[in-house]
Amino acid sequence: MNPIASGRLSKMLSSDSVPVEYSLPIGDTLIPMNQYLGKKMRIVYKGEIRCSYCQRKTKKSFNQGFCYPCFQKLARCDRCIMSPELCHYHQGTCREPEWADAHCMQPHVVYLANSTGLKVGITRRTQMPTRWIDQGAIQALPIASVSSRRMSGLLEDLMKQWVADKTNWRKLLKHEVTKTDLPAERDRLYQEVKQPLAELMRDVPDERVDWLLGEKVWEFEYPSLHWPEKAKTYNLDKTPEIEDVLIGIKGQYLLFETASLNVRKYSAYDVTLMLES
Numbered sequence: 001m002n003p004i005a006s007g008r009l010s011k012m013l014s015s016d017s018v019p020v021e022y023s024l025p026i027g028d029t030l031i032p033m034n035q036y037l038g039k040k041m042r043i044v045y046k047g048e049i050r051c052s053y054c055q056r057k058t059k060k061s062f063n064q065g066f067c068y069p070c071f072q073k074l075a076r077c078d079r080c081i082m083s084p085e086l087c088h089y090h091q092g093t094c095r096e097p098e099w100a101d102a103h104c105m106q107p108h109v110v111y112l113a114n115s116t117g118l119k120v121g122i123t124r125r126t127q128m129p130t131r132w133i134d135q136g137a138i139q140a141l142p143i144a145s146v147s148s149r150r151m152s153g154l155l156e157d158l159m160k161q162w163v164a165d166k167t168n169w170r171k172l173l174k175h176e177v178t179k180t181d182l183p184a185e186r187d188r189l190y191q192e193v194k195q196p197l198a199e200l201m202r203d204v205p206d207e208r209v210d211w212l213l214g215e216k217v218w219e220f221e222y223p224s225l226h227w228p229e230k231a232k233t234y235n236l237d238k239t240p241e242i243e244d245v246l247i248g249i250k251g252q253y254l255l256f257e258t259a260s261l262n263v264r265k266y267s268a269y270d271v272t273l274m275l276e277s
Helices: 068-073 097-103 130-134 149-159 169-174 182-203
Strands: 002-008 013-015 021-026 029-032 040-050 108-114 118-123 139-146 209-211 241-250 253-256 260-262 269-275
Touching: 002 021, 002 029, 013 130, 021 269, 108 149, 108 182, 118 130, 118 149, 118 182, 139 149, 139 182, 149 182, 169 253, 182 209
Parallel strands: none
Antiparallel strands: 002 269, 013 021, 021 029, 040 241, 040 269, 108 118, 108 139, 139 209, 241 253, 253 260
8 A cells, every 4th residue: 555644633624515525634744535435545543642732742632632731721621612601711710811712702603403413503603614514414504693602502501402412423424314494493492492591691691692594504415435334433542553445524534334433533643544556
């Protein structure tokens, strides 16, 4: 096999085309992946992980690419990133207030997406549609604009009473999903959440929520020769060398004949990619 690239693995980049175009960063090389569908490739993990933030060698990756000291000190690794309703910036206890000013204390969008069924989520508008592609959504619809990440988490938390906030990764890999009427679901949620939201806003008078009625439904197709029959994943820590045929790409997964690889999970791993001649 011919070596194509060596270096630290990073999450795939994508562009909204039909189908979605993917590029895989390995070290300083950006590899266009769609063209390799149907090709056998080998991915070798060389046993070294370097922190995505400080470049320190680490035996274990925390929060998809950080060493333990950075995981402990960086605001982007705090629990409120996964659960933004727990944001404590307003209490003066944020680990990195300047970073939070740029990333959290900015307008966010609450959206509905369809990856393996209806779900609610949040993102910054600048991350549309990347966020939805990373989740493997086939549809997405922005439904509210809010004043901060904290407010997006509070609204999302309210809506979880009526709609899921998780994706079934097994169904995602097997592409077990059908289209749904997102505008109708948006209108249903507006009615369900109206009263509890009014009560919530009395407790956070400095925050703002604006409903979005004129947004388009985004739709996505993913490159695939066929979808896996079984939802299995490779573990680079247990299987440091993978050799398999690429059959598709979806979300942050490379889909192979035998199993799939969650690229984002192994961010900061030092790997070599080789392709058959």
